[in-house]
Amino acid sequence: MKRYLRQQYMPHIWCPGCGNGIVLGALLRAISRLGWDQDRIAVVSGIGCSSRATGYLDFDTLHTTHGRALAFATGLKLARPELKVIVVGGDGDLAAIGGNHLIHAARRNIDITTICVNNRIYGMTSGQASPLTPKGRLATTAPYGNVDRPFDLCQLVQAAGATYVARSTTYHVRQLCNLIAEALENRGFSFVEAVAQCPVYYGRRNRLGTAVDMLKYYRDHAVTVRAAQSMQPEQLADKIIIGRLHHVVEPDYESEYARVMEEARRRADR
Numbered sequence: 001m002k003r004y005l006r007q008q009y010m011p012h013i014w015c016p017g018c019g020n021g022i023v024l025g026a027l028l029r030a031i032s033r034l035g036w037d038q039d040r041i042a043v044v045s046g047i048g049c050s051s052r053a054t055g056y057l058d059f060d061t062l063h064t065t066h067g068r069a070l071a072f073a074t075g076l077k078l079a080r081p082e083l084k085v086i087v088v089g090g091d092g093d094l095a096a097i098g099g100n101h102l103i104h105a106a107r108r109n110i111d112i113t114t115i116c117v118n119n120r121i122y123g124m125t126s127g128q129a130s131p132l133t134p135k136g137r138l139a140t141t142a143p144y145g146n147v148d149r150p151f152d153l154c155q156l157v158q159a160a161g162a163t164y165v166a167r168s169t170t171y172h173v174r175q176l177c178n179l180i181a182e183a184l185e186n187r188g189f190s191f192v193e194a195v196a197q198c199p200v201y202y203g204r205r206n207r208l209g210t211a212v213d214m215l216k217y218y219r220d221h222a223v224t225v226r227a228a229q230s231m232q233p234e235q236l237a238d239k240i241i242i243g244r245l246h247h248v249v250e251p252d253y254e255s256e257y258a259r260v261m262e263e264a265r266r267r268a269d270r
Contacts, residue, residue, distance in 0.1 A: 004028045004038070006058050013052065015123075017211025019170040019196025020050050023117050024057075026173060026194070027088070030181035041084045044073040046098060048090040049124045049198075050117035067098030070105045073112050081254045084184070087114040091132035092122045095151050099131070102153075106160035106189050110253040113183045113190040116153060119198035127201035138205045154193055158246045163188035165246040169195040169218035172242060179244060188252040195240055 005028075014020050031041065041059040045051035046069035054061035060083075064072045069087045077085045094102050094116050105112060121139060122128040129139035129146045132153065136145045158165045164186035168176035176194055183190035197203060197214035208214050218240065225243040228236060 001025065001028045001032070004031065004058055006056055009056055012056060014049065015198075015200040017197065017199040018049070018123075019119060019194070019198070019211075020053065020117055022170040022173060023050070023115065023176070023194045023196060024053050024088075026177040027086070027115060027180055028057075029177045030184060033177075033181055034184060036084055036184075040082065041086065042073075042076055042080075043086045043088060044069045044076065045088045046093040047124070048093045048122070049119070050088055050090040050196075051093060053088045067093055067096065068101065069093065070098060070101040070112070070114065074101075074105060074108075074110055077110055077112055077254065078257070081111075085112045086184070087112055089114070089116060090123070090130075091116060091118045091120060091153070092128075092130040095131040095153055102157065103160045106157040106162040106191065108253040109161055109163055109188040109250055111187055111189070113180075113186070113192070115180065115183075116191065116193045117196050118153070118193050119196045119202060120150075121198050121202035123198050123201050127205060133202075137202075139202075140205075154191065154245050157189070157191045161189070161250075162191050162246070163248050163250050163252075164190035164244075166191070166244045167193040167195065167240070168242045169215075169222055169240060170197060171215045171218040172222065175242065182244065182247075186247070188250055 043054050043057050043059050044062045045054040047066035054063045069089050073085050073087050118132050120133050122130050128141040132150045133146045154165050154167050164183050166179040168179050183192045197211050199211040203214050222240045222242045228241045
């Protein structure tokens with residue numbers, strides 16, 4: 001993996017036990033497996049713990065403003081459609097201030113792969129509740145328990161029009177790598193949610209134990225898509241459904257836009 005990393009910026013600044021490194025490793029292994037040209041990959045991020053990944057990756061990278069990674073990535077993909085564009089962001093960045101960009105990127109089915117590192121908290125700013133913090137969990141902005149219902153981002157982007165949607169955890173590393181590889185190969189908007197541990201802010205405040213304890217929780221509470229199909233809603237209440245959740249083939253935005261441009265040229269030449 002060293003060829004994909006800017007080693008001069010190591011060691012990284014992530015907290016001990018953080019899941020960001022596991023997700024980053026899964027992404028790099030997926031890219032390595034596909035054999036993509038390193039010079040034709042662009043990775044875009046916003047602001048947050050996971051968004052620091054662009055600083056460590058030896059691709060063309062763009063570290064943008066809070067919540068706007070998908071807006072920048074959309075412009076980049078339309079200007080340079082030959083590039084493989086990947087967005088890495090957290091649950092706060094993508095689901096809160098960036099939520100509208102997420103919906104419309106999925107609606108357009110633009111050929112971007114988005115990886116959401118869901119640690120269920122705003123980690124970089126010391127542990128505020130995010131749109132994915134489970135109800136009842138503690139945060140600096142919810143000292144008596146979070147009263148908001150969390151998003152299911154996978155259901156949201158599927159309803160908005162994403163053509164590939166998947167979820168895994170940092171415990172299920174091999175599956176996460178496989179799902180990211182599938183997402184990268186999909187032509188259209190792809191979304192992979194990686195449920196990750198934050199032992200320092202989320203785990204410690206909610207007394208969830210060490211990073212290893214949190215990984216064991218993911219092991220014990222994850223169910224496959226196939227298994228979930230035979231379970232009742234009450235059985236799934238505290239479960240994490242993992243695997244490929246949705247995959248359809250639809251025209252991507254760039255192809256549709258190119259078709260319109262060609263039609264405009266044809267009419268102009270009449």
